[in-house]
Amino acid sequence: MNAREPTAGQRALARALAMEPADEPGAIANVDAAAYTEPARFAAEQAAIFARVPLVIAPSALLPEHNMAVPHDGFGKPLLLTRDGDGTAHVFLNVCRHRGTRLVEGSDVVRAPQLVCPYHAWSYGTDGALAGVPRGDTFPGLCKADLGLRELRCVEAGGLIWFAFDEGADFADAHMLARDFEAFDLAGQHCFRRRTHDVRANWKLVMDAFLESYHVARLHAGTIGRFLRDGVARADAIGPHQRSAVGRAAAGEALASSDWAVLRAAITFTYQLFPGTILVVSPDYINLMILMPQAHDRVLVEDFMLIPQAPATDKALAHWERSWEFLDGGVFAAEDFRAAELGQQGLASGAIERTVLGTLESGIRRFHDAVEAQLAR
Known part of the structure; x- marks a missing residue:
C-alpha cells in the first residue's frame, strides 16, 4: 500500500x-x-x-538521528529512550549498573555515541552495552557483557515508539495500528x-x-x-x-x-x-x-x-x-x-x-x- x-x-x-x-x-x-x-x-x-x-512513550520523530537518547520519568521509574548507532530504538532503565546512579539527567534529548555516568564515569553505548570502566584493573574478573543497561521490551512501528514493563506484553496492536499511521506519514x-x-x-x-x-x-x-x-x-x-x-x-x-x-x-x-x-x-x-x-x-x-x-x-x-x-x-x-x-x-x-x-x-x-x-x- x-x-x-x-x-x-x-x-x-x-x-x-x-x-x-x-x-x-x-x-x-x-x-x-x-x-x-x-x-x-x-x-x-x-x-x-x-x-x-504496551504504552506509547514517544514519537519516532523525537529521536530523528542515530546515537540519541532522552531520559523519561513519567511512568514511575527512571527510563532512558535511545536510538542506537544502527537506528534501532530502545527503552532502558536509566540506572548505572555500578552503584545504581541515574545515568542521564534532565529531560532534554542528548546526542552522543556514549552515555557516561556522572558518579564514576562508567560509560554505555546507545545500544545499552557497557563500553568503559575507569580503572578496570580494580574490578578483577568483571565481565562487561553481563552489565549492560537493563532493557525493557520496545517496538517502533508506524512512527510511534512503544514499550512495556511486562516482558509478556503483546505488541500486535502496535503493528496493526501502524498501517493507519503510515497513511499520515507519521514516521516522516x-x-x-x-x-x-x-x-x-x-x-x-x-x-x-x-x-x-x-x-x-x-x-x-x-x-x-x-x-x-x-x-x-x-x-x-x-x-x-x-x-x-x-x-x-x-x-x-x-x-x-x-x-x-x-x-x-x-x-x-x-x-x-x-x-x-x-x-x-x-x-x-x-x-x-x-x-x-x-x-x-x-x-x-x-x-x-x-x-x-x-x-x-x-x-x-x-x-x-x-x-x-x-x-x-x-x-x-x-x-x-x-x-x-x-x-x-x-x-x-x-x-x-x-x-x-x-x-x-x-x-x-x-x-x-x-x-x-x-x-x-
Whole structure:
C-alpha cells in the first residue's frame, strides 16, 4: 500500500461522515464517579493496566538521528529512550549498573555515541552495552557483557515508539495500528515542539475529552469550534483502541472524496490508543499526547507537535509557533485540560454518584468498558 493512501477503515469513517445525520444511535449511559476519585482504584489501574500493557512513550520523530537518547520519568521509574548507532530504538532503565546512579539527567534529548555516568564515569553505548570502566584493573574478573543497561521490551512501528514493563506484553496492536499511521506519514514528521502539562485531574477525564464531539462547539466555541461541524462525527473501535473522525465546517462534498489530500483537509482524525495516548491528525500537522498518571487526581500530559518538515524560513517558523501556542496552550491547556480539572473538583465533592453520557459521548463508555475489562483480567 502506498504510504499516502487512506486505509479501508479511514475511508469507511469518511463515508459514514458524509451520510448525515451523523448522530449515533444508542441510549444514555453512565460512568461511576468513583472511577475518577478513589485512590484504591488508581492503584489497581497502575497494577493491572500501566504495568502490564504496551504504552506509547514517544514519537519516532523525537529521536530523528542515530546515537540519541532522552531520559523519561513519567511512568514511575527512571527510563532512558535511545536510538542506537544502527537506528534501532530502545527503552532502558536509566540506572548505572555500578552503584545504581541515574545515568542521564534532565529531560532534554542528548546526542552522543556514549552515555557516561556522572558518579564514576562508567560509560554505555546507545545500544545499552557497557563500553568503559575507569580503572578496570580494580574490578578483577568483571565481565562487561553481563552489565549492560537493563532493557525493557520496545517496538517502533508506524512512527510511534512503544514499550512495556511486562516482558509478556503483546505488541500486535502496535503493528496493526501502524498501517493507519503510515497513511499520515507519521514516521516522516519533524518534532517541532514538546511540552509537559501537569493536570490536576484523573487521567481518564483527559481521555474522555477526546472520546466525544459533544463539547467541541461549546467548550471550544472561541477557538477550534468554528472550524468543526457540531455533532458531525463518527467513531469505530480497533480492539481496545478507538478511531474517530470529525467533519470540518467547510468540508461539504469533500467528505466523500476519494482524493486523500482533499479528505485530510475535510476531516480531523483522532486516535485514542489504550490506555492513555491521543493522536490528533489535523490537516497540516499532528499532535501526539501521552498521558502519564501520577495519582488518582493528577496526570502529566506530554504534548508533541509534529509537522511535515523543519521550518526553512522565519515566516514558516512564525507560522508553526502560532499554531503550537494556539492548540497546545489555547485549546488543550486552557480548555480541555482545564475542563478536566473542573470535572475532578466537582466529582470529588460527592455531588453526583455517576456521570450522564448522551449518544454523542458513547466513546467514553466504550473506553471505560476497556478499562474494566483489563482490570478484570
